[in-house]
Each structure stands twice: as C-alpha cells, then as structure tokens.
Amino acid sequence: MRGRHVLGAVLALAALALAGCTGQQAVLDPRGPAAAHLAEFSWLLFWGGAAIFAFTMAMLAIGLVFTDWTKRTPPIRLVVWLGLAFPVVTLLALTVYTAAVGRWVDLGRGQDGGEPPLRVDVVGQQYWWEVTYHDGQGGTVTSANELNIPVGRRVEVHLASRDVIHSFWVPSLHGKMDLIPGRTNTITIQADTPGVIRGQCAEFCGEQHALMAFFVVAHESAAFEAWLAARRQPARVPEMPDLVAGQRAFLAAGCGSCHVVRGLAEGPYAAVGQLGPDLTHVGSRLSLAAGTLPNGVGPLAAWIADAQDLKPGNRMPSFHHLDSETLTSIARYLGSLE
Amino acid sequence: MARRGMPILAAALSWALAGCGEGPATANNTTGDLPRSHADPQAVAGGDAARGRAVLAGGTYGCGACHAIPGIDGARGTVGPPLHAMGLRAYVAGRLPNTPGNLVTWIENPRLVDPRSAMPATGITRAEATDVAAYLYTLRTLP
Numbered sequence: 001m002r003g004r005h006v007l008g009a010v011l012a013l014a015a016l017a018l019a020g021c022t023g024q025q026a027v028l029d030p031r032g033p034a035a036a037h038l039a040e041f042s043w044l045l046f047w048g049g050a051a052i053f054a055f056t057m058a059m060l061a062i063g064l065v066f067t068d069w070t071k072r073t074p075p076i077r078l079v080v081w082l083g084l085a086f087p088v089v090t091l092l093a094l095t096v097y098t099a100a101v102g103r104w105v106d107l108g109r110g111q112d113g114g115e116p117p118l119r120v121d122v123v124g125q126q127y128w129w130e131v132t133y134h135d136g137q138g139g140t141v142t143s144a145n146e147l148n149i150p151v152g153r154r155v156e157v158h159l160a161s162r163d164v165i166h167s168f169w170v171p172s173l174h175g176k177m178d179l180i181p182g183r184t185n186t187i188t189i190q191a192d193t194p195g196v197i198r199g200q201c202a203e204f205c206g207e208q209h210a211l212m213a214f215f216v217v218a219h220e221s222a223a224f225e226a227w228l229a230a231r232r233q234p235a236r237v238p239e240m241p242d243l244v245a246g247q248r249a250f251l252a253a254g255c256g257s258c259h260v261v262r263g264l265a266e267g268p269y270a271a272v273g274q275l276g277p278d279l280t281h282v283g284s285r286l287s288l289a290a291g292t293l294p295n296g297v298g299p300l301a302a303w304i305a306d307a308q309d310l311k312p313g314n315r316m317p318s319f320h321h322l323d324s325e326t327l328t329s330i331a332r333y334l335g336s337l338e
Numbered sequence: 339m340a341r342r343g344m345p346i347l348a349a350a351l352s353w354a355l356a357g358c359g360e361g362p363a364t365a366n367n368t369t370g371d372l373p374r375s376h377a378d379p380q381a382v383a384g385g386d387a388a389r390g391r392a393v394l395a396g397g398t399y400g401c402g403a404c405h406a407i408p409g410i411d412g413a414r415g416t417v418g419p420p421l422h423a424m425g426l427r428a429y430v431a432g433r434l435p436n437t438p439g440n441l442v443t444w445i446e447n448p449r450l451v452d453p454r455s456a457m458p459a460t461g462i463t464r465a466e467a468t469d470v471a472a473y474l475y476t477l478r479t480l481p
Contacts (some may be wrong), residue, residue, distance in 0.1 A: 298460035299400030306417045324456030
C-alpha cells in the first residue's frame with residue numbers, strides 16, 4: 001500500500017516534469033517532420049536505456065539473492081549472450097537507425113520534383129537576428145527577430161554571422177545549426193501546424209546571449225503570401241498629428257542612422273541605417289529586442305529610454321535624454337508601423 | 339461607586355475618539371472612492387488582485403519594463419518609479435490623490451491625467467487596469 005503511494009508520487013512528479021516539455025519551445029513537442037524524427041529517436045533511446053537499466057538491476061538482484069542458482073550456471077554463457085551478442089546487435093541496429101534519422105531530418109535533400117523551398121537568410125549578430133525573405137522572383141523583404149513561414153512547405157534557412165558564432169535553434173522544428181562568421185550554413189525546416197513557436201541562440205555569444213531569442217510564426221499558405229505581400233510595402237505614412245510628430249521626432253533623434261524604415265526620409269534625415277533591426281513594420285512583430293520584451297507602446301517607450309538597463313551591452317544606447325513627450329510620441333509612431 | 343463612574347468615562351472617551359474619525363483625508367475624495375488611508379484591494383470596485391497580478395506577470399503591456407513591481411518576476415525596470423507600497427502612497431503620478439478611481443484612470447490613460455508624462459497609454463483595458471490597481475493596493479511595504 002505504501003509502495004503504491006510512493007509510485008503514485010513518482011508518477012505525479014514525472015508528469016509535472018514532463019509538462020514542461022510541451023509548449024512554445026520544446027524538443028518533445030515536435031511541430032514538424034524533422035523534429036518528429038528527433039523526438040522519436042530520443043524516446044527510443046530513453047525507453048531502450050530504461051529497459052536495459054531495469055534488466056541489469058534485475059540480474060544484479062538475482063545474482064545477490066539466488067546464489068545457489070548462479071553458482072550452477074556457467075558464467076561464460078551469460079558473458080557471450082548478454083555481454084557480447086546483445087550489445088553488438090543493439091549498437092549495430094542503433095547505428096543503422098541513427099544514419100537513417102540523419103537522412104530523414106535533412107529535409108533539403110531529394111525532393112527536387114516538389115515545390116521549391118522558400119529561401120530565408122538569417123544573419124545573427126549580438127544580440128538579434130536579421131531575417132531576409134526571398135520571394136522567388138528576385139525580390140527580398142528584410143525584417144528581424146521573427147521567422148514567418150508557410151505551413152507544410154520546406155524553408156531553406158541560410159545562416160550567416162556578422163560578428164561571433166551563434167546557433168540557430170527552434171527545438172520544435174529541428175536540431176541546432178551554427179552561424180559561423182565567414183561562411184554560410186544551411187538548414188531546411190518545415191512546420192506542419194500553424195502557430196507560434198520560439199527559438200533562441202544556442203551558442204554562447206556574449207553578455208546578452210540569453211536574451212537573443214526569436215519567434216517562428218507558421219501561417220497557412222495563403223495567409224503567409226498575404227503576410228509577405230504586406231511586408232513588401234513601405235512603412236505606413238502617419239496621418240494623425242501626434243503620429244506625424246512622432247515620425248519627425250524619430251528622425252530628429254537620429255534613430256535613422258542605425259535603423260531602416262523603408263520609405264521614410266524628410267529634409268536632411270532618412271532612416272537608412274544598417275546597424276540595428278529594420279523597423280519598417282516593427283509594430284506588427286511579437287516581441288522587441290529579440291524576445292526581450294513583448295511588443296507594444298509601453299515596452300517600446302521603455303526600450304528606447306533604457307535599452308542599456310533592460311539588456312546591458314547591446315548596441316542600442318539608452319535615449320533617456322529625450323523629453324517625455326518626445327519619447328512617448330516616438331513609441332506611439334513605432335507602434336503604428338504595422 | 340466605581341461601577342457607576344464607568345458609563346460616564348466611556349461616553350467621554352467615545353466623544354474624544356469621535357474626533358479621530360473625521361479628517362482632511364476625505365477632502366481629497368473627489369471621485370467618491372474611499373480615501374487613500376483606507377485603500378485596500380476590496381476598495382477597487384470590480385477589481386481582482388489575482389487577475390491583476392496575472393496581467394502584470396503575463397507581460398502583455400510590458401509594465402515591468404519600466405517599473406519594479408514587487409511579486410512580479412522580471413519586473414525590474416528603472417524607467418519609471420518602483421511601485422512598492424502603492425497601497426500606502428498619497429499621490430498617483432505626483433498629481434492625483436491615490437484613490438482607486440484615480441489609479442485606474444492613470445493606468446488606463448496617463449495622458450488624461452498628465453499629457454507630459456513619459457508613461458504612454460499601453461492599450462490596457464479599463465477592466466484590466468481595475469484588476470491591476472487591485473493588485474497594486476495589496477503592496478503595502480517598502481523594500
């Protein structure tokens with residue numbers, strides 16, 4: 001009776017621990033074919049290992065308890081069957097299976113007949129991701145910290161780095177792939193269900209490595225095309241007076257020397273800088289500063305005023321010299337860029 | 339003899355203490371709310387402190403990016419003032435008496451109260467602002 005209670009408690013704890021394995025960023029909650037193969041592989045190793053461990057412990061118990069029986073059994077048979085034959089067969093099978101999984105998760109190979117993959121370039125830098133979509137007709141659209149992809153279609157992600165080594169990891173879709181300065185690595189991913197999942201840098205890249213995340217938004221095919229078409233447009237031109245004032249303040253504060261807002265130029269100012277994320281449609285993104293803050297007018301104002309306190313060591317200075325009205329008007333303007 | 343003196347003493351005491359119940363605190367009470375010194379979570383009509391805490395912890399409006407808020411993980415911003423002891427503060431935003439109604443209005447639309455404030459309207463709804471105010475009134479200690 002007592003044993004049953006202990007077992008119940010252990011199972012409850014295990015369920016609690018495993019509950020953490022579902023959700024936006026989880027190896028054991030696959031949302032695409034590559035991650036599904038990897039999860040299967042992980043479970044096979046887990047349960048296989050558990051079975052072998054249990055069997056070994058049982059053998060040990062038998063050896064300790066039934067000493068008469070073990071004395072009569074010639075040890076050489078045990079060694080040959082369990083110590084030699086079993087590992088050879090198991091490891092051989094696992095080697096073949098591993099090689100097969102390695103091929104199955106490489107979504108980029110051997111599908112020349114099907115729909116061509118969508119190409120997306122991701123450039124990692126301290127501490128955010130620049131994301132450029134290729135529309136297939138020679139055009140590109142640049143955004144940041146968010147990967148919008150169509151469901152059911154392969155997406156070829158070309159990975160490069162502008163400074164140090166980073167690693168691109170969306171656990172619900174695939175394994176990790178490093179971004180290495182001076183070369184381009186490619187990983188092909190695919191999502192099977194619409195929804196939002198999270199990825200993050202998986203190679204220590206500096207002080208704010210932990211705040212270098214991104215979201216993957218999987219859309220139905222038509223919704224993705226609509227999304228891409230909207231992102232191809234230049235930035236929305238403000239009409240309301242306070243947004244116009246915000247746009248002017250944005251330019252006057254010099255934001256355009258690091259950030260692009262496509263289509264925005266006024267007098268001596270233009271938003272064409274290449275150091276920070278493209279802000280053309282920043283209001284429509286899920287997060288700010290690579291997953292550091294939720295998006296919204298409040299967090300935008302906070303980030304502009306105090307980027308160095310919220311994410312120390314990132315490239316954006318804190319603009320707390322701006323007076324409060326200027327600060328909030330810039331935040332409202334950026335929030336309106338959907 | 340001593341027993342006969344007791345009612346007189348009690349009456350005198352209650353008369354003396356009656357003066358303590360009235361005070362200038364109610365003079366600030368322009369919106370019909372309870373005065374600040376009585377502010378408590380129940381005083382925010384329709385507000386639910388647990389829901390308010392969930393709104394803050396959920397991070398939708400990014401309150402913690404500007405404010406340090408006791409009891410909310412990650413809310414350690416230094417753009418605006420820390421919100422410790424909001425249940426004891428005399429004024430909201432240095433302008434309004436800290437009544438539940440005033441606090442809710444301030445959270446929902448700071449520009450109505452002070453057009454020059456650095457705190458923007460975050461898009462929080464009145465219902466959510468009411469819950470958040472209820473949570474803030476549970477904060478009654480300084481760090």
